[in-house]
């Protein structure tokens with residue numbers, strides 16, 4: 001369809017404009033783009049599966065004689081994931097969005113059995129599958145020692161146990177409330193995953209759950225962050241704060257429940273770590289694209305719950321994160337570190353491994 005072409009080209013133009021800006025005028029998109037590579041291997045190639053991301057557009061633009069994609073999970077969500085690889089690999093005619101749709105997607109939609117047979121042939125021409133059991137000339141391709149699994153049980157301290165039970169009770173309530181509501185099923189699903197995430201975090205360290213004190217950079221909220229949050233219209237600010245405290249969708253960068261969430265002005269909630277990855281190396285005025293909606297964003301368009309709350313949003317009183325908000329400030333970088341039983345046990349085990357390997361001597 002014509003409008004899809006238009007969309008594609010608009011994204012490409014936006015991305016290259018952003019890339020030009022990011023690397024400064026006259027740099028031609030940076031050093032990587034000025035070299036004609038003999039071979040480019042994309043390890044963990046699934047990181048370009050979303051054709052809307054700047055990373056995908058950058059990978060497509062690399063000049064090379066040979067291109068490889070390496071991945072243990074080439075398809076994570078749907079057949080659509082393949083398009084970006086084909087585009088990177090210059091695999092004609094499937095690297096063209098229209099051809100990909102008509103020759104692969106539409107065929108699968110019309111007749112799945114035949115469609116997947118076609119896809120199999122399309123993939124056979126370019127795909128090599130290797131498993132741990134694969135052999136070359138009768139020899140295994142990798143010789144790995146057998147995997148050893150030890151289950152180590154660790155009890156909570158009394159304090160941790162009380163905290164965990166509180167989080168558990170809150171989670172049960174939230175799940176029950178979600179089940180009673182007539183919300184969309186995918187939203188309920190995310191709510192449940194989010195509750196499970198909090199329970200896992202509570203097992204690791206209570207501070208992970210009381211994350212409301214955390215800011216974009218992990219330290220105390222800065223005046224600049226609050227100033228940026230204040231520029232957001234009050235009504236939107238309140239909505240963004242709600243989202244940051246109770247994410248309704250998966251993180252667009254990693255597809256998991258947003259951990260330690262931050263929110264963009266286009267109302268997409270990312271893990272703090274995932275967003276930090278996107279912001280890495282960008283100046284304050286540099287632009288990048290939201291992985292979810294391709295909205296052009298700057299540093300100052302990303303907000304933490306702490307900054308939004310400090311700018312005058314109303315935190316959700318009922319969430320465990322907000323309950324922990326009073327001591328949330330204690331999670332700042334300059335607060336005295338308090339360990340947890342699991343962290344202590346883990347360090348013990350790691351130290352033992354180091355000593356066993358002789359590196360500790």
Ligand SMILES: [Zn+2]
Pocket residue numbers: 251252253254255256257258259270271274
């Ligand atoms: Zn994420």
Ligand SMILES: [Zn+2]
Pocket residue numbers: 264266267268290291292293294295
């Ligand atoms: Zn967005």
